[in-house]
Amino acid sequence: MMAKYKVRTDLAVESKEKFEKDHVEIEGVVIREKYDRKRDVRTTVVTIESDRGAKAMEKPKGHYITIEAPNLTVPDEDYHREISKELAEHLRQIMELDSEKKILVAGLGNMDITPDALGPDVVKNLMVNRHIVKEYGVNAMGENQVHIVSTIIPGVMARTGMETLEIIKGVVEETKPDMVVAVDALAARSTRRLNCTIQITDTGINPGSGVLNHRNKLNEESLGVPVIAIGVPTVVDAATIVHDAMEHLLETLEEAEMEEFLAELITPHLHTMFVTPKDVDETLKHLSYTISEGLNMAFSRV
Amino acid sequence: MMAKYKVRTDLAVESKEKFEKDHVEIEGVVIREKYDRKRDVRTTVVTIESDRGAKAMEKPKGHYITIEAPNLTVPDEDYHREISKELAEHLRQIMELDSEKKILVAGLGNMDITPDALGPDVVKNLMVNRHIVKEYGVNAMGENQVHIVSTIIPGVMARTGMETLEIIKGVVEETKPDMVVAVDALAARSTRRLNCTIQITDTGINPGSGVLNHRNKLNEESLGVPVIAIGVPTVVDAATIVHDAMEHLLETLEEAEMEEFLAELITPHLHTMFVTPKDVDETLKHLSYTISEGLNMAFSRV
């Protein structure tokens, strides 16, 4: 019954928490956690192995790596470098970067809306070499083996008139990368995760992320090559914060009453709004650089 | 008792509504309304005449003109031109532009946060002439009499290390304008006012507006010359939307209960967040242009 007010999350780690709260263990879902106390960095790997697990988690089968680092919102260069390294290691493993790869990195989102510009901002700082290798060969890079990197900023549907999927698919078919990395701003359930959580998954990008919806999934099925998604929650849906604020209160009410209140309170109008921190400009500048550096590190050697 | 949860509004028209809801008439506050049904534009002039009125409205004495035009969020060029003209007329009157004036226009706010960039965006489209008149005389403008216009984008305190007031005050003392026009994004109480309401006032800018606080007031007292403020609500404080959602619910509770719930629900954390529509980029592009054109029209003749 609550379903119609249910607020969506892009983060597997949030789905997980929901189950833990209910003391439920889910078959086909394996969870590993690592906590680095000194740096206050928690890394969680959720592996959804079965269809049953996928259904329970409301996420496709695959790996979901979450790096939670509250200090990411603080502009400390050394700390950010550590996170870049951590990100690079996970990417090297999940992307199997110990053998040569041709990689297309797509920066999704609207570069004219501050919290949605994460993807484009990350892509702007990447080192590309596909055009050089194509013209002068691998040796032009001073190495025997290199990962070949290209990037695209597809823009958003309201501006292009095209689905993000259509643009990326066309470019993939024309330029034949081995895999796609999609970087995007996500929506979180909780404001406390904003700008300090990085999720890496090999299941692609699901619809409805970030400020604007990319309605068609980018994944191996739709693109024909594996899709690694890197997401950072930068906004919360305005309806979510109202919903959350109500939750405790509602526990004291009868279900019928609750339903009535919620229907009144969470108007469709609220879903056209997003919530983001007032210092989003500075935080995202550092964060996008940290992710770019992680990608550059990961791609810099075979 | 509710005071500590009270959510601030920058709009006189919202203070007014509150009293109307309570069927209270306030001494020393005069309200005139005009509604243009065809264009769906409502213009309200609130004049606060007495200290008592000022106290009741929680706003300084002076004039507050509010243009409410729901269609401002629609990109219709002709409609926007009508609003520019309406804005120009009000400015010509309140600024007494039938005699020559030296005008400094300040675009307040952070140009790197989409909904806070309104002030800088407006200022970028203004026609300035002070440097030309200073070097070649009024006749260089092809007129006998002109308003002399200069502009400044002071930036925000977190970036400059200085109060907005300090920068504007220094520039005013050095360049001696007759009056200052300050354009700024405001915070509204209600999401339905976002990006379709323009407030003009001769009382200056009060602290705590928009995304980031300009803590010291810009007004005739602090700057030594009259300050006309043009404000558009582009954000709502995240705490506000929770507060509003609760309001109806709370009416059913005892006061003591209510207080307890509110204290739990509206955390200080929420006050570091803002809410804004997902299409804020497009809406503000048109809106800032509409306001620039209104200013350009108002200043174009003596």
Place this chain on the structure above:
Amino acid sequence: MMAKYKVRTDLAVESKEKFEKDHVEIEGVVIREKYDRKRDVRTTVVTIESDRGAKAMEKPKGHYITIEAPNLTVPDEDYHREISKELAEHLRQIMELDSEKKILVAGLGNMDITPDALGPDVVKNLMVNRHIVKEYGVNAMGENQVHIVSTIIPGVMARTGMETLEIIKGVVEETKPDMVVAVDALAARSTRRLNCTIQITDTGINPGSGVLNHRNKLNEESLGVPVIAIGVPTVVDAATIVHDAMEHLLETLEEAEMEEFLAELITPHLHTMFVTPKDVDETLKHLSYTISEGLNMAFSRV
């Protein structure tokens, strides 16, 4: 012999002038001119009909429409609207817009280099509808017949690692437009043409335009659909202005001497530089808006 110092032009009207100076008439090249004295707008249509004409003009066979309007660098809104209309008329004719068309507009160039940002800036102001028509049908646009418009800003090779052609080709194959309109900054031979000349051609875009080279041609042969190119010269190659300055001087010298001097003077280094007016920011802001409006007018009715 002079060939190796020859400076390239993207403008057919400049090739034409060269021949006129030499009092040469070229077979297979038809030229029509119209001069609007009141507005000081000169429109030239060069039609290259034969291979011989193409060889002489160093341009592919097809139509080249040039609108020369010196006042385009002046910020006069009414004048710019006239040019938008003129542009729209030519586009309606050359694109045969009296029957429904699916149009992809590509904004070429580097949006981070002021004079090269023309293409992206034009595209940002276009009205797109492909996603709406695809989801809700033509009637959603309030018409029986509409042109279906989508846009892309592909970025530059140094950033993407891909040829512009590869990106556009992929998107064309995926989204199947009837034709492509490519908007780009061009290099002119003469500084006096900068920012006040618009060239429309149905022959596509040739390599080596503007600030950065798009090395592979975008035309019907490479893309499979007709390509209309709209170009505005915004830069001159630095080598060109030296070459031009020398020209008169060189006429007084022996050919052998001349060659020697030129070899010394026009170093390869100069070809890595471009020349552009100091007020390029303001001029391009108005110009890109004028072209966007021309496109919007042309596409607004069948």
Place this chain on the structure above:
Amino acid sequence: MMAKYKVRTDLAVESKEKFEKDHVEIEGVVIREKYDRKRDVRTTVVTIESDRGAKAMEKPKGHYITIEAPNLTVPDEDYHREISKELAEHLRQIMELDSEKKILVAGLGNMDITPDALGPDVVKNLMVNRHIVKEYGVNAMGENQVHIVSTIIPGVMARTGMETLEIIKGVVEETKPDMVVAVDALAARSTRRLNCTIQITDTGINPGSGVLNHRNKLNEESLGVPVIAIGVPTVVDAATIVHDAMEHLLETLEEAEMEEFLAELITPHLHTMFVTPKDVDETLKHLSYTISEGLNMAFSRV
């Protein structure tokens, strides 16, 4: 006689070279050079001690430190860090940063023209603390003594209608810094210096720099506090490259002939144009960051 075609340079090191070419030693001008072969960095300190030296060099008395580092145009992070350190050391000495200072950093230039945006870009990456120290005291910074930093981006006269000097002067009088650091793009005589030369001087900024002229000098005389200028040549006047190309050629001509040619060749029109490298966007991104880091290092301790 040549005077009217003489092309101006903002770089003392270029004035010096001119004299060296002529084998002239100038009384009252002391020159020290240091060359770091490994990193290919040449540092030149020109001290103009007498009025006679000032007249000969066409520059005010004072210190001019020039760091020439050809590799600055290459995006090598470690190399850039070295240059930041070198810059920081010179600044600490010339600004006497071993005792507490209140510093206002001004980023001059037009942020909408790529090669002129150096000053604003540098300022955007600076760490400011004046507002924190003013509100919470020095201890809030975790130190006993700190340099107090504030920044301003004044904009350009064509946009503000005010001289840069007027704005800075007003802010200086209101906020009372001990010294001003002005960062600006300069014009060089030679394209080979572009984006790889940093000049630091304690004589302020002279008029006519960069893309747009700041006509009134910013120096101790005009502002009342010492002015340290940090400049990087990012453009060459278009007339200059023609002039230079001609120079060798002209040596073969009679003076009368020469004058005639130059009058024809270097038209006033050319002075409204500037020349800059085609990769100016990437180069300036790294360069402005390098200078910001140098300033942040210099200011980070007393």
